[in-house]
Amino acid sequence: MKILVCISNVPDTTTRVKFTDDNKLDTTGIQWVINPWDELSLTRALELKDANPGVIESVTVAHVGPVSSEPTIRKALAIGADTAIRVNAEMHDAYFVAAQLAEVVKADNFDLIMCGIESSDFNGSTVGGMMAEFLQYPSVSAVSGINIENGDLSITREIDGGKELLSVPLPLVAIVQKGIAREPRIAAMRGIMMARSKPIKLVEPVEEEALTEIASYEMPAKKEACRFIDSDKPGELVDILQNVEKVI
Amino acid sequence: MSVLVYTENWDGKFKKLSYELVSYASAIAGMLNTTVSVLSIGDVDAAELESLGRYGASRILSVKNENLKSLDSQAYAAVIGDIAIKTDASVIILSNNNTGKAVAPRLSVKLKAGVGAGVSGLPSSLDPFTVYKRVYSGNAYANVVINTGIKILTLAQNSFEIVETGNKAEVEDFPYDLNQDLVKTLVRDVQKQTGKLLLTDAEIVVSGGRGMKSADNWAPLVELADLLGGATACSRPVSDEGWRPHEEHTGQTGKIIAPDLYIAVGISGATQHIAGVSASKCIVAINNDKDAPVFDVAKYGIVGDAMKVLPGLIEAVKNAKKD
Numbered sequence: 287m288k289i290l291v292c293i294s295n296v297p298d299t300t301t302r303v304k305f306t307d308d309n310k311l312d313t314t315g316i317q318w319v320i321n322p323w324d325e326l327s328l329t330r331a332l333e334l335k336d337a338n339p340g341v342i343e344s345v346t347v348a349h350v351g352p353v354s355s356e357p358t359i360r361k362a363l364a365i366g367a368d369t370a371i372r373v374n375a376e377m378h379d380a381y382f383v384a385a386q387l388a389e390v391v392k393a394d395n396f397d398l399i400m401c402g403i404e405s406s407d408f409n410g411s412t413v414g415g416m417m418a419e420f421l422q423y424p425s426v427s428a429v430s431g432i433n434i435e436n437g438d439l440s441i442t443r444e445i446d447g448g449k450e451l452l453s454v455p456l457p458l459v460a461i462v463q464k465g466i467a468r469e470p471r472i473a474a475m476r477g478i479m480m481a482r483s484k485p486i487k488l489v490e491p492v493e494e495e496a497l498t499e500i501a502s503y504e505m506p507a508k509k510e511a512c513r514f515i516d517s518d519k520p521g522e523l524v525d526i527l528q529n530v531e532k533v534i
Numbered sequence: 535m536s537v538l539v540y541t542e543n544w545d546g547k548f549k550k551l552s553y554e555l556v557s558y559a560s561a562i563a564g565m566l567n568t569t570v571s572v573l574s575i576g577d578v579d580a581a582e583l584e585s586l587g588r589y590g591a592s593r594i595l596s597v598k599n600e601n602l603k604s605l606d607s608q609a610y611a612a613v614i615g616d617i618a619i620k621t622d623a624s625v626i627i628l629s630n631n632n633t634g635k636a637v638a639p640r641l642s643v644k645l646k647a648g649v650g651a652g653v654s655g656l657p658s659s660l661d662p663f664t665v666y667k668r669v670y671s672g673n674a675y676a677n678v679v680i681n682t683g684i685k686i687l688t689l690a691q692n693s694f695e696i697v698e699t700g701n702k703a704e705v706e707d708f709p710y711d712l713n714q715d716l717v718k719t720l721v722r723d724v725q726k727q728t729g730k731l732l733l734t735d736a737e738i739v740v741s742g743g744r745g746m747k748s749a750d751n752w753a754p755l756v757e758l759a760d761l762l763g764g765a766t767a768c769s770r771p772v773s774d775e776g777w778r779p780h781e782e783h784t785g786q787t788g789k790i791i792a793p794d795l796y797i798a799v800g801i802s803g804a805t806q807h808i809a810g811v812s813a814s815k816c817i818v819a820i821n822n823d824k825d826a827p828v829f830d831v832a833k834y835g836i837v838g839d840a841m842k843v844l845p846g847l848i849e850a851v852k853n854a855k856k857d
Contacts, residue, residue, distance in 0.1 A: 299786060300805050303670045322787055380649070381642065403635065406671050406786065406809075410651045411630075411688075415607065415639025424718040425607045427636035440722075444632065446544060446734070448726030450604070454719050461636070464787045465780060497648030497682050501664060504675045512819070512829045517838030520846040523818065524854045526834065531816045533795040534738065534762055534851075 287439075287456070289331045289345045290396035291367065292387055292414070293324040294377070295358040296407045305503045318358050322470070323402025325365075329467040330432055331400055332366045338434045344368045348390045350375055350383045356486060363481035364473035370486040378496035380408070384416030385494040391421055393489075397456045398439065403427060403463040414461035423457050430465030537563040538623035539572045539591070540614050542605075542633050546578050549735060550696065551629055553589045557697045558689050559627045560590025561656055571595060571621045573708075575602050575613060580705055587703030589696065593621070595708040602712065605633060606719040611640035613710060618645060623684065630688040631734070638688050647684035654693035654813070671786055671809035690813065691734060692792045731765045733782065737794045738764030739814075741784060742772060743807075745800020745821060746840060749777035754844035755799060761851045767791070769807050785810035800840045803828025820844070 297303065298317040306312050320328070328347065335342040347362040349355055350373040359370045373386040391399055401414030418425030430449065431442030441452040441460060473481070515523045527534045539559040541552040559570045571593040572586045583594050597613060614637065618626050626641065628634035630652045642649045650665035658664050662679045665687060669676045733739065740759040742752060752766075759766045766782060773783035784791055786806040792813035799820045801807060808831050811817065819832035820843050829835045836843050 297670070299671060299809065301670075301673075303673045305674070326787065380639070380651075384639075384643070408669050408676075409667070409671060410649070411635040412639040412642065412649055412651055415636060416643045418607070419611065419640040419643035422608075425636070425640065426719060427607060428632040445724075445726070446632075446732055447728065447730065448724065450721050450725075451723040452719055452721055464783070468774075497642070497646070498650070498678050498680050501662070501677045501679045503669070504677070506673070506675060509831065510833065512832045512835045514835050514837060517836050517843050518846065520836070520843065521850040521853065523834060523836065523847065524850040527795065527816070527818070528854055531795070531833075533816050534854075 287342050287397045288394070289335070289342060290391060290399045291324065291328045291331050291345060291347050292399065292401045292417075293328065293347050293349050293358070293362055294321040294405045294407070295349065295351055295355040296321045296405055299406055309500070309502045320358055320361055321402055321405045323404055323463065325470040326464070326467045327400045327402050327462045328362055328365060328367060329469070329471040330462065332471060333467065334432065334434060341434055341437055346371060346396070348387055349373070350377055350386045350491075352376060359486055360481050361473060363484045364477040365471050366477060369484060371489055372486055373489045373491050375491035379498045380410050380412040381416055381498070382494050382496045384413045385420055386491050387413070388417050388420035389492050390489065391417070399423075399457070399459045401459065401461050403461050414459055418459035421457070421459070423459050424454050425459040425461060426452060426454055427461040429460045429462045432460060432462070432466065535566065535568050535624045536621050537566065537568060537570045537625045537627065538618050538621050539570060539627045540637070541572060541574060541586070541629070543574060543576045543578045543582070546576070547582060548585065551631065551691050551735070552586070553696045554691070554694050555627055555629055555689055556586050556589035556591050558656070558694045560697065560699060562625055562627070563590070565656070565660060566624070569593070571623070573597065573614060573617050575599070575610065583705045584703065587701045588698050590699040590701055591703045592701065594703050594705045596705060597708050597710045599710060599712050601714055601717050604719065604721045605636060606717045607636045607640055608718065609712065609716040610637050611644055612713065612716055615641055615644040616710075617708070618684070626684065626686045628686070628688050630690050634688045638686050642686055645684050646682060647686050648680035648682040649686045649688070650678055650680055651688050652690050653687050654690045668813065672812040690792060692737070692794070693813070733765045733767055733784070733789055734791055736765035738762045739767050739791060739793045739795070740764055740797045740799065741767035741769070741801060742778070742799050743769040743801030744771045745802070746772070747800075751841060752777070754841070754848060758797070758844060758848055758851065761848065761855070764793070764795070769801050769804075798828055798832070799844065801828055802826045803831060
């Protein structure tokens with residue numbers, strides 16, 4: 287089984303995002319990281335490979351982005367991915383990115399494609415499902431567990447109030463969420479050294495439109511300062527919640 | 535041209551979020567001078583289907599098929615896509631819940647329709663079709679233009695008020711010829727807790743963090759949640775420690791919720807946690823540390839020891855209930 291893990295490059299969550307006058311993200315001082323969901327996704331792929339060496343042949347990461355994304359791709363290699371593919375293009379929108387990644391899948395016939403359910407920049411939750419439709423592969427979303435039993439894949443999907451255990455034929459797109467791995471794997475010194483000689487294959491994008499665009503960004507309205515209530519006057523809080531906020 | 539809503543059902547019943555979707559669709563249909571069709575897939579009875587009319591639906595299409603009992607994203611996208619074409623839908627609305635997240639992207643590629651994912655309000659403009667959504671985990675908002683003839687919008691839960699229009703709508707049993715080869719998801723086992731209020735459905739949430747110090751201290755939080763008719767939640771360290779079940783973890787990589795009231799007890803307010811709750815209508819924080827970052831996002835706060843504040847708060851709620 288060949289696994290492809292799709293990763294996106296995002297600002298670290300604690301970044302105070304700012305925008306330039308021409309409606310682009312102000313990148314000064316930003317720490318770039320692997321999208322947290324993709325990091326968990328990659329971790330699980332590597333755990334599966336470590337636990338099932340005969341079954342999983344390789345774990346490849348794929349990314350659509352400019353050359354400035356390469357440090358993040360190297361991090362993925364340092365964590366343990368075997369190879370990496372970068373589609374040399376800007377991420378115009380999810381549809382465009384999904385079309386590129388679908389071509390990457392087709393070029394190398396991956397069996398299991400793993401995508402994080404959301405990216406912390408655009409919070410779109412769309413790339414994985416779009417890829418699957420381009421490929422006409424089955425997809426399962428809200429995947430909180432992937433296991434291999436007797437050489438076969440077993441998928442756990444979160445549903446309202448519980449979970450389902452599923453079997454789905456390969457090739458498959460698994461769109462993964464929290465629970466897929468306990469903690470993101472950290473790159474060890476050896477991994478970092480080895481990553482330097484692992485290849486990042488460069489691929490040119492195929493022609494595809496973007497269906498959406500961001501016209502402008504806005505900062506959230508400035509929050510009112512917190513109104514403090516005396517710790518020995520809880521009745522005051524209850525009164526406010528009931529009669530002013532009307533939430534209880 | 536019409537607006538199509540897809541709503542799922544839960545054991546044959548709709549939920550508040552279903553009515554939010556129809557109300558939202560109805561408002562958009564008003565802007566476009568058109569009507570709302572609702573598609574339901576599953577075993578839902580006539581009375582339940584008719585209830586959708588009250589929120590502005592003029593056509594209610596019910597597809598019942600044994601092979602669609604559980605979600606297969608590819609098959610569902612095919613059904614919804616076909617119905618969208620049959621109803622000449624120019625806008626398709628789904629929830630931004632797990633089902634919507636699974637199906638909307640597939641529908642997007644099938645129909646070559648741009649997606650506004652996780653929108654929380656009506657389009658600010660019809661031409662260009664522009665929607666407003668949170669980005670950077672709630673640290674900013676984006677005005678997204680959808681440039682395609684058909685637009686798909688997934689609506690964030692609890693972000694649109696239900697409006698009853700008093701319509702009556704015809705329920706049409708829609709026979710659908712499903713290509714069974716599309717259904718590839720086989721469910722081998724289901725584990726479900728019935729009867730418990732889902733965190734994502736709760737309008738009031740009482741949540742505990744590491745400041746609660748131990749799993750043994752949770753009783754007052756549970757009591758407060760029960761008194762208020764809400765659900766309990768927790769921060770990531772709490773679920774990692776095993777003090778509370780994983781399902782209760784709210785935060786960036788846990789559940790993202792938007793209740794009317796979120797009470798954060800002993801939670802410092804780390805960015806990743808706030809990303810999961812920032813869309814809540816009213817945030818109340820109880821924390822020993824007056825400088826805790828949670829007070830930057832809370833509307834109301836009490837500085838104090840949770841174990842001393844909670845009993846007083848519980849009493850105050852009980853008293854308020856008596857009146």
